[in-house]
Amino acid sequence: MSREKKEILYNATLSLIAENHQIGSIKVADIALKANMGKSTVYEYFDSKEQLIAESLIYMFKKGIEAFEQIVAESKDFKETFFILLDNLAHCLDKNRRMLDYMTMNECNIAIHQTVKSIMSEKFEELRTAYFQAVEKLVDKSIAEGLIKEKPAKFDWYMAVVNSMTYMFIHKQNFPEFNHLTDDEVKEKAYLAFLKILNNSDKI
Amino acid sequence: MSREKKEILYNATLSLIAENHQIGSIKVADIALKANMGKSTVYEYFDSKEQLIAESLIYMFKKGIEAFEQIVAESKDFKETFFILLDNLAHCLDKNRRMLDYMTMNECNIAIHQTVKSIMSEKFEELRTAYFQAVEKLVDKSIAEGLIKEKPAKFDWYMAVVNSMTYMFIHKQNFPEFNHLTDDEVKEKAYLAFLKILNNSDKI
Amino acid sequence: MSREKKEILYNATLSLIAENHQIGSIKVADIALKANMGKSTVYEYFDSKEQLIAESLIYMFKKGIEAFEQIVAESKDFKETFFILLDNLAHCLDKNRRMLDYMTMNECNIAIHQTVKSIMSEKFEELRTAYFQAVEKLVDKSIAEGLIKEKPAKFDWYMAVVNSMTYMFIHKQNFPEFNHLTDDEVKEKAYLAFLKILNNSDKI
């Protein structure tokens, strides 16, 4: 039960982060309201607001990485897998425009508060390692299919993936300049960018 | 005088943003302290904290775009210009790891507060237009030098620039996985990515 | 059964009073923890925290007076009895430096709360009477042994006893000025003070 209630609170917190876009301004009262419980009940499960937020973020990362892993694990070909992942990201960005900060694991988004920071820094390396592994499996799939000639350096394939995610992110900012593009067109561009970055290194 | 004091306050605010990494948690008291004046004096120049922050951000964008324009305007060749811009970004990221959020003009980072949001949205389009123009001049330089065969679509060249900035950003996160890379190597990679993304569109 | 559980709670409460030194800051959660039971169980036996504390204090007084009586009742001579009592007090003061407040039956230490006050005031007179009787028996012993020439007024003999207890109390405060004195020396001084106060009334 403790586990279940904690997850309710994680999800309440995360949906507020998605709405509010600013971790620092989340109020315990809001979390409690969203989770359908009294403010004081929150403190039965967590020592402080910071503890709750920190754990919620870890929870979010874990779930996100798990989802990523599962999508990669399903035996689709690379392009289909890649597109599902971008669709997924687009969906997340619809809910929370700041999601890219989290997807790039930018620690400064989390280190609002000394308490949150110290709670998270332990788990952070572990999470990042898992994330890199999942991303690597995706890249390996593209290599196995011959789309990428030879395995690039870690930084290179990581950047290629980040860059393709950035395509979705920039498009979701809804600048009028880019409103004419559909999600599908952007995904296609992201896909091409991935391949271009990791191929033809000899050409230039 | 009014002008001068306002700029002092802008700069105080911006240096706090750079340090704190969270707009929502900046306090008027801190700004006043940094600006060497009493809290109440701040209210002689601005109606509210939000007004001050919003104007400070606009000020930052303006200065940033001006700096970008000036670097591009100086008659260096494309590669040198590009590298100076990346050096500049690296310097900004050293002070404020969240700077990319601002550089990509992600509005959600600013919309902490309804007041800030409405103040900024007027100016925002103007700023973005200026930013796009500056970026376009940079891209045009690469075309003029023949590094890019033909002028790509707006979204494509904008993404190419954003992606190259992302290289610096990811590297500045100091993940142990990428600590072996020097700033110069990363700049080179960013430069190559820019060219790859905008060339060879026929190859794939 | 009810009786037994209640006593467990009394003792848990009293040991917390001994540790905390402040009745007002004792928490039901602490009492329950010390008594090895759930917080809600406390409310099976007592209507409120105040009721429990009030009854615990009464229990403490009763036990204390009984102990006092028993020591006096054992057929030792006056000086030995007196010293055992002072030893006893020293032991109590080691656990709770505020014990003197209770030993002098200073009602203000108990009247933290209107509820406690009203609960106690009924019993208080009864307890004080018993206490005075016990003290009187001690004094009578000193008279029977001829150490005191004639029976002094009630206030006088009560003060003589209180004063001798104060010796122990002051010594237990561990002021560096008095650290060189041993417990035995202080007891001797307290004993002499008792005799001096109650004798030679004609001399001065």
Place this chain on the structure above:
Amino acid sequence: MSREKKEILYNATLSLIAENHQIGSIKVADIALKANMGKSTVYEYFDSKEQLIAESLIYMFKKGIEAFEQIVAESKDFKETFFILLDNLAHCLDKNRRMLDYMTMNECNIAIHQTVKSIMSEKFEELRTAYFQAVEKLVDKSIAEGLIKEKPAKFDWYMAVVNSMTYMFIHKQNFPEFNHLTDDEVKEKAYLAFLKILNNSDKI
């Protein structure tokens, strides 16, 4: 001005301590009300409730010792000085029955809270030293007048003074057993006890 406002708050706090009789249960709201200011204003002058309480107690001790010193300094004879001091004590006890705890400098009354404790412990030794000096001057006066034959040990004269104060304290508890005694009679008894304790050491 800061000094003046702080003193207002000290006095508000001390009058609440006198009324409430329990340091732990004093509320900032009550202090602010008593001092005629908003709750938040209190925090302009003190970092926390504990800091305010600790400083208030130090202030009380200081003022008390100063008053004691001044009474002793005025060139009255010993008995008159002694009686004025006891009158003074009686007056304090009327306001705050716990005052004896403070007069005996029982540190446990102050150490409710770790913060208060650490703030005070620095000053405590200094205060105690001043207190002992003041008491010593009083005792010296009795020696100078020949009321005490030779100067007793520090512990002995300190105990004699404490004991005489205890007379007032016990009487102020208003036990029905002692209601027939007037303040003047009690003062006389306290005075005699002082002399008896410090004289005739040879007699017993």
Place this chain on the structure above:
DNA sequence: CATGAATGAGACTTCATTCAT
């Protein structure tokens, strides 16, 4: 009997803002 879970009331504290000087 016993208690885990929940919570309302209320405490401390922060901070943007106002106001008198």
Place this chain on the structure above:
DNA sequence: AATGAATGAAGTCTCATTCAT
């Protein structure tokens, strides 16, 4: 023009108590 002083509103957290099981 500048600010020290004051504060209301709001946020975090605590804790005695209730209630369903």
